[in-house]
Amino acid sequence: MSHPHDLSRRGFLAGASALTFVGGQAQAQAAFPARPINLIVPFAAGGSTDIVARLVGQKMGELLGQSVVIENRAGAGGNVGSTAVARATPDGYTILMGTISTHALNPAILKTVTFDPVKDFTPISLLAVVPNVMVVHPSFPAKTVQEVIAVLKADPGKYSYASSGVGTPLHLSGELFKSIGGVQMNHVPYRGAGPALNDVVAGAVPIMFDNLPSSAQFIRNGQLRAIGVTTKDRVASFPDLPTIAEGGLAGYETYTWNALFGPAKMPADIVAKLNKAANDALKDATVKQRLNDVSAEIVGSTPEALGEHVKVEVAKWFPIAKASGAALE
Known part of the structure; x- marks a missing residue:
């Protein structure tokens, strides 16, 4: 686990060049991150996923000493942006704001599956349930x-x-x-x-x-x-608003979630640094308040916990998505 000061700008600049030996020769290698990080949001600007990405991404950038640039790449229910990340170089500079759509629903309804939600991504952190x-x-x-x-x-x-x-x-x-x-x-x-x-x-x-x-x-x-x-329980930000189940549709429950992923086979040290930055961003008072204001339940998980979460969600939602008859090209 990195010491908190390692993620400060001073720590970043001080460690901006490290020596690594390749084939017996010393080579200069820039410490991660040495340039801005591209965070792909696979939906249009203005939606919930975009809101969470901009809140968390801005704070992560401050902690990492490099900008986290939000890129909205919408299309096919989130599949366009997700596929782009799955196929990106696994160097930590291209990451995804994934959701229940990209990692649990799309695999069930896509006519042509362009990625495996488990094998083609590196889990970083489950940020929030919405x-x-x-x-x-x-x-x-x-x-x-x-x-x-x-x-x-x-x-x-x-x-x-x-x-x-x-x-x-x-x-x-x-x-x-x-x-x-x-x-x-x-x-x-x-x-x-x-x-x-x-x-x-x-x-x-x-x-x-x-x-x-x-x-x-x-x-x-x-x-x-x-x-x-649509959740099983009422939410803190609208305590007087009943659930749909309370309103008369017993058993009704849906939700979404937001999580950070990278391409498969990202180096463990880069995953750890991104995980720490994401989870520390969720502890920031301003970020916490703004997410709480919109009833997003903050999580902040380990990469391993997110990986297990995806497997559980795929198992839960696959039959529901299939039964809906929905299909994406």
Whole structure:
């Protein structure tokens, strides 16, 4: 484990060149990180994953003494950005903000699988678990789960719901609602939660299942009406908001999570340095407060714990994703 001062800028500069022997000759090798780190967010800007990435990435950059540059590379439910990281050089300079979509759902619904969620990535840290929320435009004539169900049953197929893309947790949250509630809604997929949210706020689509962090401010200022959170328990930032299960759909539960991954076969010392920076960033008072404000449950795990988490999530969600009938090119 690196001493905390090793991650300071002074420590970084002091150790910026180390000697390593290759083939009997001494060569200068820059200490990691010697240049900015590219953190790929595989969804559009403005969504929950983007919010977490920017909060944690900025603090990691301060701790590591190099910028962590956020690159939004959206497409195919997160598959485009994830594939890019899986195929990147495993030197620590290209890492991924992975989610339940990229590592548990996509493998079940992709027509062409372009990576293995376990074998093609190096786990770094599970950062946070994030609740989803059902929101509607204020013009939608319902304020509770039961009222939403009544409106949808009165006009089957009349209403649509937006999501961040086919096969994402937000899409499956809607499909699960339809299944348990016995209702019909048309699915309108977007290239990320941000664009979908913009259209729901504008009234173009009346309903959305969103990650709570990206909808929170719109709920607070009255631009969206929250119907219920999708987790098993209520959340601290909206204690008066019932769960969808409480609202009448017993057994309903969905969520997402955010975690850092690198390409497979990253050197252990680089993984350790990134893990420490990520977990220390989560302990920062400002980062903690902002994540708590949007009800993201902070975790901060070891690489090994994240690796096990992915295996458990794949086993849990694979049959659910298959049953949804969702398919991605």
